[in-house]
Amino acid sequence: MRKGVLEVALVHRPRYDDWSWAKGKLDPGEDWATAAVRETFEETGLEVRLGPPLPEARYLMLTKSGTRGDKVVHYWAATVTGGHGRLENEIDAVEWLDVAEANIRLDYAHDRDQLRALVRAHGEGTLETWPLVVVRHAKSIPRSGWSGDDQQRPLDERGTQRAKDLVPVLTAYGITRLLTSPSVRCLDTIAPYAVQSGHDARSREGLSEEGHEAEPGRAGELVEKLLERGEPSAVCTHGPVMPAVMEVLTARLHLDGGDAVAMLERFVEARDDNLDKGEALVCHVAGVGADARIVAVERHLP
Incomplete structure (x- = not known):
């Protein structure tokens, strides 16, 4: 936004002499959201925090072998949070344009799908959101293989790796507030991000x-407080606690638009399964307090 006017950044690629959105290819093993943030920085020099997902683009392309294949591109709305703005990777110009000018400048019809979605969300008040991420602790040593205090049971090798893999995912959404169970398996799931980001993990x-078990309503109350606060947050907890957390979030669902059905199915599946171990469920929230409503959801699976 500039002086109340919605503006978007388009990039010019001299190789194709076209104007489009910043985008690129996944690195091996990379999460979609992580790639979006990385590619945006590499092409524009701008650091961003991801907001709600936008319509994906699908089209046919020729592979290196000469055969035709589907290309899928995932998009997000994003807010600039920093960066140097130097152009270093296949881009020779970045321009901030209002919606009307961007619609004219874009060279491909499928790129206008994202622009229309941005305009619609802006008009509905669902473009400016903050993320509330629910994380189920990563895979830990099984109870049967641990003789000590259960709260001290640590992550296993796979869980430790998943905790590291969550760092760029949480970074992509600019998480600044971390709440976690004091159990070691939860603390260690969120610890790598806490160390890298410099934000303390607060145990509850x-x-x-x-x-x-002692106080069943407490987890829901903690989530309600986060909704009142409106700060990019992550909550790390356990499968048995998940229903209490998800009950609060279910009451705030306000999914709309073309992908609403798919997002609802995604949310319900995650809720009913108590999330997979090591999963991060991203809820994009518009508003705070009593007005807070979840307008988009994403699942980031291990």
């Missing part, structure tokens, strides 16, 4: 299995 007994 109400998010532990033991605390939830």
